[in-house]
Amino acid sequence: MVPEIRDLADEYVSYIRLEKNYSSYTVAEYEKDLQGFFAFLEHEHINDLDEVDYAVARLYVTRLYDRMFARTTISRKISSIRSFYKFANARYGIQDQAFRLLYHPKKEERLPAFFYEQELEKLFEVTIGEDHRSLRDRALLELLYATGIRVGELVSIEVKDVDHYLGIVKVMGKGRRERFVPYGSFADEALERYLEASRPRLMKEKKHSMLFVNLRGDPLTARGVRYILNDLMERAALHTKITPHMIRHTFATHLLGAGADLRTVQELLGHRHLSSTQVYTHITNEHLRQTYLQTHPRA
The missing domain is CATH 1.10.443.10 (Intergrase catalytic core)
Structure with missing residues (x-):
């Protein structure tokens, strides 16, 4: 039986923290990305992860651009959600093609800042x-x-x-x-x-x-x-x-x-x-x- 979206998210967060040994900072960022994605689904009246197809995924990314997020941030959010769907697919057979088909936005050519x-x-x-x-x-x-x-x-x-x-x-x-x-x-x-x-x-x-x-x-x-x-x-x-x-x-x-x-x-x-x-x-x-x-x- 597939758990509720929020319960599945909690299960995923425990997985990356305990089994994947992600740092506390990375876990917090992934969790924040998922919360933002769930808020988008709620706004679009989507209650089932299987309802998310490629068109919905593209709409989500478009909304991120509308909110003036940096390309690197959008790329990380796509990775977070893609990883979540991969986990959900492996555990409960939820379709994960929508975010697998998305291309990551090209990163800005920004050199790291340093001190002289x-x-x-x-x-x-x-x-x-x-x-x-x-x-x-x-x-x-x-x-x-x-x-x-x-x-x-x-x-x-x-x-x-x-x-x-x-x-x-x-x-x-x-x-x-x-x-x-x-x-x-x-x-x-x-x-x-x-x-x-x-x-x-x-x-x-x-x-x-x-x-x-x-x-x-x-x-x-x-x-x-x-x-x-x-x-x-x-x-x-x-x-x-x-x-x-x-x-x-x-x-x-x-x-x-x-x-x-x-x-x-x-x-x-x-x-x-x-x-x-x-x-x-x-x-x-x-x-x-x-x-x-x-x-x-x-x-």
């Missing part, structure tokens, strides 16, 4: 200080830039995952793939000062093993990291929007710009496919082109 070294230096300058907050923010920023890890990987690091002797940190990447990432002397010094002088006092009576903590001593969340970085941007008077991923883009761009090979950067970033890393070569190539145009006498 002078901009990054301004961020580091505002973390200088001996107070607990400054020591923590310095260690956090140094580790992000030294390793290029994702924010979800950063907030999952435990104290025992940091090897100060070898200068490496163990992180858990996408798909529960574990990897070891090296970091340099700047990050090592910042981490040691944070662990010795700041973290124990921020922790107070709290008992947990997570590396980074908030000002109450609780484990730092991804949202907390974004708040810290935005605060640093305001204090550094850098008039641009910052995300933790922007530090990751900066890490990769600076390595490739200094001559690192693509395969090494792929391993450091934890990318499964080389194509995910190749986007950074476009950034470095564009930077070389702009430098050439500005400096060559006959450019």
